[in-house]
Amino acid sequence: MCASAGPVPALAQPVAGPVTYQLDPNHTFVTFEVMHFGTSTLRGRIGPVTGEVTIDPAAKMGDVRLRIPVTTLSTGSRLLDARLEQPDLLATVEYPEAYFVATKFQFDAAGGVKEVRGEFTLRGVGEPLSLVARSFACRQDAMLKRRVCGGDFDADLKRSRFGATLGLPFVSDDVHLVIQVEAIAP
Amino acid sequence: MFKTTLLALVAAIGVTAAHAESATYALDPSHSFATFEIGHFGTSTNRGRFNKTSGTVTLDKAAKTGSLDVTVDTTSLDTGTAAFTKHISSEEILNVAANPTAKLVASKFVFNGDKVAEIDGNLTLNGKTNPVVLKAQNFNCYMNPMVKREVCGGDFDATIVRSQYGVSYGLNYGFPDNVHLVIQVEAVKQ
Numbered sequence: 001m002c003a004s005a006g007p008v009p010a011l012a013q014p015v016a017g018p019v020t021y022q023l024d025p026n027h028t029f030v031t032f033e034v035m036h037f038g039t040s041t042l043r044g045r046i047g048p049v050t051g052e053v054t055i056d057p058a059a060k061m062g063d064v065r066l067r068i069p070v071t072t073l074s075t076g077s078r079l080l081d082a083r084l085e086q087p088d089l090l091a092t093v094e095y096p097e098a099y100f101v102a103t104k105f106q107f108d109a110a111g112g113v114k115e116v117r118g119e120f121t122l123r124g125v126g127e128p129l130s131l132v133a134r135s136f137a138c139r140q141d142a143m144l145k146r147r148v149c150g151g152d153f154d155a156d157l158k159r160s161r162f163g164a165t166l167g168l169p170f171v172s173d174d175v176h177l178v179i180q181v182e183a184i185a186p
Numbered sequence: 187m188f189k190t191t192l193l194a195l196v197a198a199i200g201v202t203a204a205h206a207e208s209a210t211y212a213l214d215p216s217h218s219f220a221t222f223e224i225g226h227f228g229t230s231t232n233r234g235r236f237n238k239t240s241g242t243v244t245l246d247k248a249a250k251t252g253s254l255d256v257t258v259d260t261t262s263l264d265t266g267t268a269a270f271t272k273h274i275s276s277e278e279i280l281n282v283a284a285n286p287t288a289k290l291v292a293s294k295f296v297f298n299g300d301k302v303a304e305i306d307g308n309l310t311l312n313g314k315t316n317p318v319v320l321k322a323q324n325f326n327c328y329m330n331p332m333v334k335r336e337v338c339g340g341d342f343d344a345t346i347v348r349s350q351y352g353v354s355y356g357l358n359y360g361f362p363d364n365v366h367l368v369i370q371v372e373a374v375k376q
Contacts, residue, residue: 150229
C-alpha cells in the first residue's frame with residue numbers, strides 16, 4: 001500500500017506523503033517553569049497556541065509554524081501576571097506574540113516525532129530551540145472523526161538571551177518549557 | 187552511673203529545648219498552586235490548575251516534625267479552555283457546586299536531613315477522603331527580601347486514583363484513572 005509498510009505502533013494508521021495538521025486549540029498550551037529563590041517552581045501557561053504542522057514521516061520531513069499569544073499568560077495570580085507582562089520580562093505590549101518555526105524533524109523507527117529543532121522568537125529576539133518529545137502518538141479521534149497527532153514536548157532556554165532579565169539570579173535564568181500539543185488532520 | 191545518665195538526659199533535653207522551635211507558616215497565594223495532569227487518549231497531557239489555595243503549615247526543623255491544613259478552592263479551576271473547565275467542574279466530574287473545596291490535612295512529615303522529603307496526609311476531594319503521600323522534588327527555606335520573613339516551600343507531587351474519590355467519568359472511554367498532582371508551595375513564617 002505504501003513505501004513505509006511495516007510495524008508503526010506510534011501511528012494508528014500510517015499515511016503516505018506529507019499531511020498538514022491544524023493545532024487543536026483545546027489541547028495546545030505552553031507552560032513555562034522557572035525556579036523561584038531556589039525553593040519552588042513558578043509556572044505560567046500561555047495559549048492556546050495556533051498554527052500548523054506538516055509531517056511526512058516516510059520522507060523524514062516536517063515543517064511547523066506556531067504563533068504563541070504571550071498576552072494569554074496565566075500564572076493563576078493576577079499580581080504575578082501583571083509583573084511578568086512588564087517590559088523587563090515578557091514585554092507583552094510591545095511583543096504580544098512569540099513564534100516558533102522549525103524544519104528540522106527527527107522521527108523514531110515507528111514514524112513518531114522525536115525532536116524538532118527550530119527558532120523561537122520571544123520579545124523580538126530569535127534563538128535556536130529544540131523541542132524533545134516525551135511522548136508522541138497519532139490516533140483516529142472518535143469524536144472529531146479525524147486523525148489527530150500530538151504529544152508532550154520539553155524545551156529549555158535561558159531567558160536572559162531574550163532580554164527578560166528581571167529578578168536574576170533569585171528567579172532562575174533557566175526556563176523549562178512543557179508543551180502539550182495536539183493537531184488535527186484535514 | 188545513674189547520675190551520669192541523668193545528667194546526659196538533662197543535657198539532651200536542654201539542647202533539644204534550646205533548638206526546638208515550632209513555627210507557623212501561612213501559604214503565599216501567589217506561590218501556592220495545585221495542578222493536575224491526566225493523559226489524553228495516550229497522546230498528550232491535559233492540565234488544570236486551581237488558582238486559589240490557602241492554609242497553614244507548622245514546621246519544627248529541630249524535632250523534624252510538621253503538620254499542615256490546606257484548602258483548595260475547587261471553583262477556581264482553570265484549564266485555559268472554558269469548555270474543559272466547565273465540564274470538569276460539572277456534576278459529572280468534580281461537582282464543585284456541591285464540593286467547593288478540597289482539603290489536605292497532614293501531621294506526618296518525613297525529613298531527609300533538614301529538608302522535608304515527604305508528607306503523609308489525607309486528601310478530601312469530591313466529598314471523599316483517602317490517604318495521600320506527597321513527595322518533595324524540591325524543599326528549601328530562605329529569607330525573602332520583599333516580605334522580610336523566612337519563607338519555606340518546595341515542589342511536591344503525588345499520584346491519586348480518581349475513582350477512589352468517586353470521580354469515574356470517562357474511565358470506560360479510556361481516560362486514565364491515575365491523576366498526577368503537581369504542587370508548588372511557599373509559606374511565610376508568621
